[in-house]
Amino acid sequence: MLFRKYDVVVFKDNEGACRKTCFRGWHVVAIAAVILGLVAGNAHFVRYYLDYMNVQGQLQAAQKTVEEQNNQLLSLANKLRTVDKDLVRIRDFDSKLRVMINLDQDQVDTVTPVGGPETKDFSDSYLPIYRQELLARKMHNFVNQLSTDVRLEEVRQQELMRAIRENQDILASTPSIWPTEGWISSRFGYRMSPFTGRREFHKGIDISGRTGTPIYAPAKGVVTFTGVDGGYGKCVVISHGSGIITRYAHLHKYTVKKGQIVSRGELVGRMGSTGRSTGPHLHYEVRLNGVCVNPMRYILN
Numbered sequence: 001m002l003f004r005k006y007d008v009v010v011f012k013d014n015e016g017a018c019r020k021t022c023f024r025g026w027h028v029v030a031i032a033a034v035i036l037g038l039v040a041g042n043a044h045f046v047r048y049y050l051d052y053m054n055v056q057g058q059l060q061a062a063q064k065t066v067e068e069q070n071n072q073l074l075s076l077a078n079k080l081r082t083v084d085k086d087l088v089r090i091r092d093f094d095s096k097l098r099v100m101i102n103l104d105q106d107q108v109d110t111v112t113p114v115g116g117p118e119t120k121d122f123s124d125s126y127l128p129i130y131r132q133e134l135l136a137r138k139m140h141n142f143v144n145q146l147s148t149d150v151r152l153e154e155v156r157q158q159e160l161m162r163a164i165r166e167n168q169d170i171l172a173s174t175p176s177i178w179p180t181e182g183w184i185s186s187r188f189g190y191r192m193s194p195f196t197g198r199r200e201f202h203k204g205i206d207i208s209g210r211t212g213t214p215i216y217a218p219a220k221g222v223v224t225f226t227g228v229d230g231g232y233g234k235c236v237v238i239s240h241g242s243g244i245i246t247r248y249a250h251l252h253k254y255t256v257k258k259g260q261i262v263s264r265g266e267l268v269g270r271m272g273s274t275g276r277s278t279g280p281h282l283h284y285e286v287r288l289n290g291v292c293v294n295p296m297r298y299i300l301n
């Protein structure tokens with residue numbers, strides 16, 4: 001049957017002519033095989049293509065997820081950094097309070113978090129995918145450190161509250177507010193003298209403002225000096241007890257008398273430029289047992 005000869009005759013209408021084609025049985029089988037092969041190949045290709053589209057879709061979805069996770073990680077990292085900053089600020093404030101009520105004797109001008117600076121480089125804005133795991137691990141450690149710090153801070157504050165309750169009288173007479181309004185034009189410590197051009201120790205802070213700006217007592221105390229004191233110009237000194245005195249120099253005028261008891265927030269004078277001064281400012285000095293200390297340690301607001 002495969003090798004039997006078959007004839008196909010095609011008659012064309014109206015022409016009377018005809019065309020004859022002859023073939024053998026195996027021809028039909030071969031053509032059928034080719035068609036089958038093509039169909040099978042196409043089906044395979046279609047399936048492959050559908051799979052490919054599917055994987056492509058999944059890849060896009062995965063990329064989107066990774067991107068979202070990236071953004072979440074970055075935003076979390078930023079939030080953590082804010083929390084860390086807040087904690088440092090709280091701890092700083094707390095340390096100031098502790099110094100003021102003599103819970104800590106040590107200097108507190110520089111406060112570094114327990115976590116240290118190396119835990120803080122986790123939130124770079126550029127974040128390749130391969131760094132995600134590293135970042136997540138770092139953040140995890142950082143959060144652990146932060147929660148330990150917060151618990152420690154809580155304990156410290158409870159101790160502080162107890163001390164504050166026991167020392168309310170001392171607190172009322174410990175300087176704790178800005179004595180005037182203005183901007184700091186010179187800080188405590190070594191500086192170049194505006195008069196001699198040489199390095200000198202600045203015993204207080206200079207707060208510049210307009211002539212006549214009110215100056216207030218930063219705590220309860222007794223006025224121990226009013227008058228002109230050399231380079232200080234018109235000057236007021238208040239003794240707050242516990243070895244703390246505050247000095248207000250270069251005043252335009254003073255509004256208290258020697259021996260007068262003042263309370264926190266009470267007007268003591270007006271800003272001026274008397275004595276060795278280059279413009280209206282308040283030179284504010286805090287002395288502890290005769291030693292000049294950084295007045296910023298006694299400003300909480």
Ligand code: ZN
Pocket residue numbers: 186202204205206282283284
């Ligand atoms: Zn000064």
